[in-house]
Amino acid sequence: MTPALEIHDLTVAFDRKPVLWNIDLMIPEGKLVGIIGPNGAGKSTLIKAMMGILPLSSGYVKIFDKPLDDIRDRISYVPQRESVDWDFPASVLDVVLMGRYSKLGLFKRPRKADRDAALECIKKVGMEGFINRQISQLSGGQQQRTFLARALAQQADMYFMDEPFAGVDAATEKAIVTLLRNMTAQNKTVIVVHHDLQSVSQYFDWVIMLNTRLVAAGPTATTFTSKNLETTYGGKLTLLTDVADLMRRENYPSREENIIQP
Ligand SMILES: Nc1ncnc2c1ncn2[C@@H]1O[C@H](COP(=O)(O)OP(=O)(O)OP(=O)(O)O)[C@@H](O)[C@H]1O
Ligand SMILES: [Mg+2]
DSSP, X not given: OOOSEEEEEEEEEETTEEEEEEEEEEEOTTOEEEEEOOTTSSHHHHHHHHTTOSOOSEEEEEETTEEHHHHGGGEXXXXXXXXXOTXXXXXXXXXXXHTTGGGSOTXXXXXXXXXHHHHHHHHHTTOGGGTTSBGGGSOHHHHHXXXXXXXXXXXXXXXXXXXXXXXXXXXXXXXXXXXHHHHHHTTOEEEEEOOOGGGHHHHOSXXXXXXXXXXXXXXXXXXXXXXXXXXHHTTOHHHHHHHHHHHHHHHOHHHHXXXXXX
16 A cells, blocks of 8 residues: 655754654555644644655655655645734635635636635635635634635645644534545545544544654554553643543543433
8 A cells, every 4th residue: 555645764953953853654545634742742843844845854755655846736735823924915715716726827817617616615614704805804713714715725635734623613623524524535635733632533543643753653543542642741740630531531432421411
């Protein structure tokens, strides 16, 4: 089997200080993948390195068995919300149409087909009531959904999303997870930075546990263990108590369900 993504001996440093150290991993095609780890663990840096938008100190990344430059139009990126300039003058439709640019030839204007595709994606994320709204005038969750629509409009084969659920309400989060599931069902690979440990087992097929070094990567069922969580978040006591709770709940899912059901 050819992996969808393969990383070998990856090190990334800022001012000679490594923030990702000697990472080796592979991700199979068609999986919903969670990247988890504490603040500053290097999650966003890993995504940027995988996309080739940061210089690597060592190692290589291959996507669909090709170097990044050969498959750039098959990958799509939803940045972490804080890193976007929301004052940039653009409407929701403008932003989503930007997702079509890689499909357009040089100097070609978007055609009706591109506009229709963009509108379709706007509908998928429930933003059809805001098509002409400036992005600076959207709520945080609406901004997040707009960027998701832009990624969808790209019709890529691999998607990188940096905390797509940050600042999104529970119903929207559910809708987005369903959307991501539909994408993986069509054999797209979706890689998501995620902070909520409670939902990791439910959402992801595969997890990457990171803290500068790779702690573990693999199928969620065998990789998302209390031991790996301790190594990943080590020393943060309150959190480890939460994790212990979480693991207890994982072991007794039926009891827990009985408790929350009326
Ligand atoms: N451009 C930069 N220059 C110098 N250091 C940086 C730069 N970008 C990130 N870092 C540092 O690299 C480390 C990893 O940052 P990164 O943004 O990847 O963390 P993260 O896991 O995404 O954290 P968060 O959960 O807070 O988003 C941090 O210590 C950060 O301060
Ligand atoms: Mg980050």
